Amino acid sequence: MSAASPLRATEPPHDCPLCPRLVAFRESLRQEYPDWWNAPVPAFGDPDAWLAVVGLAPGKHGANRTGRPFTGDYAGTLLYDTLAKFGLSEGVFDARPDDGLELKGVMLVNAVRCLPPENKPTPEEIRTCRPFLEAPIAALPRVRVFVALGQIAHQSAVKALGGKLPKAKFGHLAEHRMPDGRILIDSYHCSRYNQNTGRLTQPMFEAVFERALQLRDAVAA
Numbered sequence: 001m002s003a004a005s006p007l008r009a010t011e012p013p014h015d016c017p018l019c020p021r022l023v024a025f026r027e028s029l030r031q032e033y034p035d036w037w038n039a040p041v042p043a044f045g046d047p048d049a050w051l052a053v054v055g056l057a058p059g060k061h062g063a064n065r066t067g068r069p070f071t072g073d074y075a076g077t078l079l080y081d082t083l084a085k086f087g088l089s090e091g092v093f094d095a096r097p098d099d100g101l102e103l104k105g106v107m108l109v110n111a112v113r114c115l116p117p118e119n120k121p122t123p124e125e126i127r128t129c130r131p132f133l134e135a136p137i138a139a140l141p142r143v144r145v146f147v148a149l150g151q152i153a154h155q156s157a158v159k160a161l162g163g164k165l166p167k168a169k170f171g172h173l174a175e176h177r178m179p180d181g182r183i184l185i186d187s188y189h190c191s192r193y194n195q196n197t198g199r200l201t202q203p204m205f206e207a208v209f210e211r212a213l214q215l216r217d218a219v220a221a
Contacts, residue, residue, distance in 0.1 A: 007042075007043050007047065007107075007136050007139050007140070009135075009139075010043075010132065010135035010136045010138075010139050011040070011042045011043070011132070012040040012113050012114075012129075012132050013040070014039045014040065015039070016039075016040050016113070016114065018128050018129075019114065019124075019125045019128055019129070021116075021117070021122070021125070022114040022115070022116060022121075022125060023114075025114075025115065025116070025117050026038055026039065026114060026115065029060075029064070029115070033065070036064065036065045036066075037063070037064060037065060037066060037067035038064060038115075039067070039114075040113035040114050040132070041058045041063040041064065041067060041068070041069055041110060041113055041114075042067075042113075043069070043107055043108060043109040043136050044068050044069050044103065044107070044108045044109075045103040045106050045107035045108050046102075046103050046104055046105055046106055046107060047107075047140070048105070048142055049103070049105050049106050049107040049140055049142065049143055050105050050142050050143055050144055050145065050216055051088070051105055051106045051107070051143065051144075051145045051146070051147065051212055051216070052106070052107045052108075052109060052136075052137065052140060052143045052145075052146050052147070053079070053106060053107070053108050053109075053146075053147045053149065054109060054110070054111055054133065054146060054147065054148045054149065054153040054154075054156065054157045055069060055070065055108065055109070055110045055111065055149045055150075055153055055189075056110060056111055056112065056119070056121075056149065056150050056152050056153050056189060057110050057111065057112035057113070057114070057115060057116055057119065057121055058110060058112075058113070058114065058115045059072075059073040059075065059115070059119065060115055060119075061073050062075065062076060063110070063115075064114075064115040066095075066096065066097045067097055068097040069108040069109070069110060070108060071095055071096070071097055072095050072096075073192075074191070074192040074195070075189070075190045075191050075192065076093075076095065077093075077095070078190045078195065078202065078205060079149075079190050080093040080101070081093070082202075082205055082206055082209055083103065083106060083209070085206065086206075086209050086210070086213060087104065088103060088104050088105055088106045088209070089101060089102065089103050089104060089106070090102045090103075090104055107136070107140060107143070109133060109136050110133075110153075111126060111129065111130075111133055111152060111153045111156035111157070112125060112126055112129045112152075113129055113132050114129075121152070126152060126155075126156060130156055130159060130160060133156055133157070133160045134160045137160055137161065143182070144181075144182050144183065144215070144216065144219055145182065145183050145184075145185065145212045145215050145216060146161070146182065146183070146184045146185070147184075147185050147186075147187055147208055147209070147212060148170075148184055148185070148186050148187065149187055149188075149189045149190060150187075150188065150189030150191075151170045153189070154168075154170045154184070154186050155170070157184055158176065158178075158184065161178040161179070161180070161182060161184065162178060162179045162180065163176060163178045163179060163184070168184070170186050171186055172186060172187055172188050172200075172204065172208075173185065173186065173187070173204075173207060173208060173211065174186045175211075183215055185208055185211055185212055185215075186208075187200070187204075187205060187208040188200040188204070188205075190205060
């Protein structure tokens, strides 16, 4: 994000106090790894994005360490490689926040901004952090398509967009039209576990972004 990005005002503070369990975990990691980011991870991408990708939460050795979504862990490699394949990034992804990579037409934001123990936020933590998903969505009026990575991201995105969960069941490549007409596409999360078990393959993941581009082009036609 550029310094002038409208998303700056939507970010949680560096020492966000709202979730006691996450705060305690964050403080313990700051003592153990003082050189890590260890704070709420801001959104990353193009302020003029047409596509928003909603993840679950920072990974311990990924975004919680580096301060950039999906940067430094296994999941990020597939995500950023896929964005590059479809012309949605510029530069080379080198798993570092200073690698110079820029996203084109895409914004990445997590449903939960702080690292949860064992990568499992509680329902209350997910609800508490939802305003920090709703705010960037409101600040990105050009976004017409959303991709949710995993069921928790799906649930948060549906609620942030004013949809109803009983009418929007999670499923890989499932599409949901939100009340304002924007489209949410679901994907299995690009986690190491899902990739190693074959639940999510590279072609399956690429199909999600291929469909997002089709939807973009249909709107533009």
